[in-house]
Amino acid sequence: xxxxxxxxxxxxxxxxxxxxxxxxxxxxxxxxxxxxxxxxxxxxxxxxxxxxxxxxxxxxxxxxxxxxxxxxxxxxxxxxxxxxxxxxxxxxxxxxxxxxxxxxxxxxxxxxxxxxxxxxxxxxxxxxxxxxxxxxxxxxxxxxxxxxxxxxxxxxxxxxxxxxxxxxxxxxxxxxxxxxxxxxxxxxxxxxxxxxxxxxxxxxxxxxxxxxxxxxxxxxxxxxxxxxxxxxxxxxxxxxxxxxxxxxxxxxxxxxxxxxxxxxxxxxxxxxxxxxxxxxxxxxxxxxxxxxxxxxxxxxxxxxxxxxxxxxxxxxxxxxxxxxxxxxxxxxxxxxxxxxxxxxxxxxxxxxxxxxxxxxxxxxxxxxxxxxxxxxxxxxxxxxxxxxxxxxxxxxxxxxxxxxxxxxxxxxxxxxxxxxxxxxxxxxxxxxxxxxxxxxxxxxxxxxxxxxxxxxxxxxxxxxxxxxxxxxxxxxxxxxxxxxxxxxxxxxxxxxxxxxxxxxxxxxxxxxxxxxxxxxxxxxxxxxxxxxxxxxxxxxxxxxxxxxxxxxxxxxxxxxxxxxxxxxxxxxxxxxxxxxxxxxxxxxxxxxxxxxxxxxxxxxxxxxxxxxxxxxxxxxxxxxxxxxxxxxxxxxxxxxxxxxxxxxxxxxxxxxxxxxxxx
DNA sequence: CAGAAACGGGG
DNA sequence: GTGTACGTTTCTG
Numbered sequence: 045x046x047x048x049x050x051x052x053x054x055x056x057x058x059x060x061x062x063x064x065x066x067x068x069x070x071x072x073x074x075x076x077x078x079x080x081x082x083x084x085x086x087x088x089x090x091x092x093x094x095x096x097x098x099x100x101x102x103x104x105x106x107x108x109x110x111x112x113x114x115x116x117x118x119x120x121x122x123x124x125x126x127x128x129x130x131x132x133x134x135x136x137x138x139x140x141x142x143x144x145x146x147x148x149x150x151x152x153x154x155x156x157x158x159x160x161x162x163x164x165x166x167x168x169x170x171x172x173x174x175x176x177x178x179x180x181x182x183x184x185x186x187x188x189x190x191x192x193x194x195x196x197x198x199x200x201x202x203x204x205x206x207x208x209x210x211x212x213x214x215x216x217x218x219x220x221x222x223x224x225x226x227x228x229x230x231x232x233x234x235x236x237x238x239x240x241x242x243x244x245x246x247x248x249x250x251x252x253x254x255x256x257x258x259x260x261x262x263x264x265x266x267x268x269x270x271x272x273x274x275x276x277x278x279x280x281x282x283x284x285x286x287x288x289x290x291x292x293x294x295x296x297x298x299x300x301x302x303x304x305x306x307x308x309x310x311x312x313x314x315x316x317x318x319x320x321x322x323x324x325x326x327x328x329x330x331x332x333x334x335x336x337x338x339x340x341x342x343x344x345x346x347x348x349x350x351x352x353x354x355x356x357x358x359x360x361x362x363x364x365x366x367x368x369x370x371x372x373x374x375x376x377x378x379x380x381x382x383x384x385x386x387x388x389x390x391x392x393x394x395x396x397x398x399x400x401x402x403x404x405x406x407x408x409x410x411x412x413x414x415x416x417x418x419x420x421x422x423x424x425x426x427x428x429x430x431x432x433x434x435x436x437x438x439x440x441x442x443x444x445x446x447x448x449x450x451x452x453x454x455x456x457x458x459x460x461x462x463x464x465x466x467x468x469x470x471x472x473x474x475x476x477x478x479x480x481x482x483x484x485x486x487x488x489x490x491x492x493x494x495x496x497x498x499x500x501x502x503x504x505x506x507x508x509x510x511x512x513x514x515x516x517x518x519x520x521x522x523x524x525x526x527x528x529x530x531x532x533x534x535x536x537x538x539x540x541x542x543x544x545x546x547x548x549x550x551x552x553x554x555x556x557x558x559x560x561x562x563x564x565x566x567x568x569x570x571x572x573x574x575x576x577x578x579x580x581x582x583x584x585x586x587x588x589x590x591x592x593x594x595x596x597x598x599x600x601x602x603x604x605x606x607x608x609x610x611x612x613x614x615x616x617x618x619x620x621x622x623x624x625x626x627x628x629x630x631x632x633x634x635x636x637x638x639x640x641x642x643x644x645x646x647x648x649x650x651x652x653x654x655x656x657x658x659x660x661x662x663x664x665x666x667x668x669x670x671x672x673x674x675x676x677x678x679x680x681x682x683x684x685x686x687x688x689x690x691x692x693x694x695x696x697x698x699x700x701x702x703x704x705x706x707x
Numbered sequence: 708c709a710g711a712a713a714c715g716g717g718g
Numbered sequence: 719g720t721g722t723a724c725g726t727t728t729c730t731g
């Protein structure tokens with residue numbers, strides 16, 4: 045048996061002999077060299093030099109050796125809810141015994157109510173989608189749960205492991221394995237991976253960008269050649285590969301487009317890249333590169349198992365993907381990272397760095413290329429600048445996404461393409477597993493119910509007062525929503541709710557013990573709609589948010605205590621990630637396709653929010669702030685000394701309790 | 708006017 | 719991949 049320390053980059057499964065086999069893609073460092081120093085971060089950063097990676101240099105923090113770990117022990121399953129579990133088991137066997145491996149009876153919680161459920165273990169994940177509808181419609185089956193959680197996600201959650209963090213794996217080295225055609229070490233696991241709590245933050249990031257000949261407007265990949273490939277990496281590469289530019293020191297001149305593509309591929313391989321980054325590369329660079337490479341029969345075989353570029357259908361068009369090589373499209377990330385009117389690379393760069401970048405109008409690129417003079421040089425500068433800017437943006441913004449990956453516990457590739465609400469949802473799915481809670485099904489609203497969805501009243505809005513105002517102060521309540529959820533215990537598992545059709549209470553820990561809740565004082569009752577949330581026990585979502593906020597406080601404390609700048613920075617990013625997660629959490633209730641969707645919860649949060657904002661505005665007036673304009677998350681007020689009234693002690697206390705103010 | 712289709716980014 | 723598209727604007731019948 046051998047052991048490796050292993051950073052997990054990516055995960056999937058393949059099918060061998062009709063059974064699923066999990067593959068973990070990542071990089072390892074031999075354990076001996078890793079044990080030599082337990083305090084990491086003492087070697088200097090990986091800047092420049094040392095580009096040839098084939099020397100065994102263990103003095104940096106990079107994990108060097110490609111490794112694919114194989115685990116054939118994990119089994120797909122769903123939960124079946126039934127009053128008569130024996131009958132359910134027989135009926136299920138009756139419709140698909142050959143797809144079913146085993147049954148187990150487990151005690152789990154549904155909205156905190158202890159329940160005996162039937163765990164149906166399938167031979168193969170595809171049997172889940174194949175059989176679930178039939179199982180659901182069986183007489184003895186009241187419902188099915190957790191039938192739509194992708195196999196690889198289930199593996200990460202159930203084994204409590206996190207991508208982009210360090211794992212310990214134990215197993216045997218194999219000489220070869222089906223579907224793996226590369227020099228990666230192949231490692232067959234003897235037991236599930238173990239999470240090692242060590243922070244890994246050094247990754248090899250390489251950015252790339254294509255320039256394409258385009259005399260007819262947007263280029264057509266059947267006709268228009270790639271003329272430049274810009275490459276910039278945090279390992280010190282900064283160049284433009286092209287058939288022109290012999291006089292430029294940052295240009296690498298090759299003989300043809302075919303050589304250009306081959307050279308690009310070989311650079312990515314030589315640099316042992318962990319994360320490949322582009323800007324709109326899901327929709328432009330990678331599709332274009334693939335089309336052009338096909339013409340020359342070039343394989344874009346950058347996958348850790350030797351596989352090629354593949355496009356995965358995702359919400360938002362296609363996502364370019366390599367097994368074990370993480371592709372991040374910064375455009376998608378920026379749309380969530382900052383709020384702007386437009387998200388061109390120029391605009392984003394200006395926002396983040398306050399500098400204009402070199403610009404060449406898109407429709408002029410072919411003319412600059414043909415000019416063969418000063419304009420050609422300008423085009424080279426532009427190409428380099430594009431990719432250098434992309435790297436700068438990546439280095440600034442990826443740390444936060446990496447932290448979210450390590451908190452949410454899904455692949456970095458996925459996290460970078462997920463809406464924040466989805467990130468929060470997968471985080472909650474993991475927390476539910478830890479709590480033995482069964483995850484609610486996704487609501488599947490028909491198109492009509494979607495239309496009929498009552499519009500949530502939303503936050504309080506005060507129309508702005510016309511005129512030019514000076515001395516404006518902004519009160520920001522965004523971070524207030526998590527505290528409202530916690531203080532009012534807003535959660536579907538402690539909400540007293542009647543089913544609209546049957547008139548019965550929806551089953552949860554409160555309705556199950558209704559005799560204990562025989563008085564209003566046991567509830568927080570929301571303003572306006574009067575939704576009732578039991579004060580005890582703590583609801584699932586308030587408890588998760590509470591833990592997130594506590595973790596965040598601990599990090600902020602640790603930040604104050606440390607003198608180490610690098611550590612401070614790392615803690616700060618972790619702290620920010622938790623803040624984002626907490627602030628996203630309230631939105632979950634309002635989105636129809638989310639598993640914890642609850643219109644009552646969403647309404648109650650905003651109702652209490654409105655109440656709070658109006659109270660605060662009143663109090664603020666006593667301090668000389670005249671509210672000018674208010675919106676859901678806060679208000680703007682004009683400061684006018686003459687308005688200050690006598691401040692009572694009571695008001696002072698209120699002011700003390702105010703949430704974080706920005707500006 | 709409602710519902711469908713296109714758009715964003717990229718060159 | 720045991721998940722199928724986000725919110726907004728413009729076009730079309």
